[in-house]
Structures are given as C-alpha cells and as structure tokens.
Amino acid sequence: QVQLVESGGGLVQAGDSLTLSCAASGRTFSKYTLGWFRQVPGKEREFVASITWSNSITNYADSVKGRFTISRDNAKNTGYLQMNSLKPEDTAVYYCAAGVTIRGVITSAYDYWGQGTQVSVSS
Numbered sequence: 187q188v189q190l191v192e193s194g195g196g197l198v199q200a201g202d203s204l205t206l207s208c209a210a211s212g213r214t215f216s217k218y219t220l221g222w223f224r225q226v227p228g229k230e231r232e233f234v235a236s237i238t239w240s241n242s243i244t245n246y247a248d249s250v251k252g253r254f255t256i257s258r259d260n261a262k263n264t265g266y267l268q269m270n271s272l273k274p275e276d277t278a279v280y281y282c283a284a285g286v287t288i289r290g291v292i293t294s295a296y297d298y299w300g301q302g303t304q305v306s307v308s309s
Contacts, residue, residue: 188212188284188298195280195303202272202307208265208282208300216260219287221296222267224278224305231281233291235267245289250276272307279304 194206221236235256236245244256258265265282280303285296
C-alpha cells in the first residue's frame with residue numbers, strides 16, 4: 187500500500203514558477219513509477235509527466251515539455267513537479283499517482299492516487 191499527499195499548489199501569475207511535492211508513505215514507494223496528472227472541471231484527468239522508480243526514464247505531455255520537470259527522491263519518499271513559465275491554461279487540480287508502469291500516460295496505469303492540490307495561474 188502507498189498513500190500519497192500532494193502539496194505546494196497555490197495562486198500565481200503567468201510566467202511564475204511553482205514546485206509541487208508528493209509525499210508518499212509505505213516502504214514500496216521506490217518500486218513504483220511516479221506520475222503527475224491534472225484535471226479541470228468538466229474534463230478528464232490528463233497526463234502531465236512520469237518518472238520511473240530508478241529515475242532513468244521520464245515522460246512529459248507535449249503541453250508541458252520544456253517548462254515542467256519531474257523528479258523524485260526515493261530516500262525521502264517524495265516526488266516533485268517543478269513548473270516554470272506557468273500559463274493560465276495550466277490551471278487545474280494536480281494529482282500525483284504511483285503505479286507499475288514505464289511511461290504510464292493513462293490513469294488506469296496507476297494504482298494509488300493523492301487527493302490533489304489546486305494550481306491557479308492568472309493572466
């Protein structure tokens with residue numbers, strides 16, 4: 187079992203940066219791929235980024251490539267999403283997830299989810 191708790195969301199202006207954190211409990215966190223997804227009301231949850239347990243493979247949605255960076259510290263049981271050059275269209279609830287997958291871009295690839303953290307970007 188893995189429990190995930192996101193933090194770091196907030197209200198920022200376009201062009202600003204934010205770093206989201208995903209704190210995991212459970213000794214097996216390091217064995218899972220970590221993913222970040224986001225969702226706006228009325229739309230499906232969409233893939234943002236993922237990183238394998240060994241930090242060897244990362245994957246990004248085209249919409250965030252070059253602006254967002256995913257990372258993890260297995261010793262601290264924590265994952266991160268560094269978001270730079272934020273745009274109003276990045277406004278969403280951001281979720282972290284853990285699963286046995288390589289590039290997992292779909293929600294069904296993940297077994298565990300956090301409760302989400304709101305990111306709002308004003309223009």
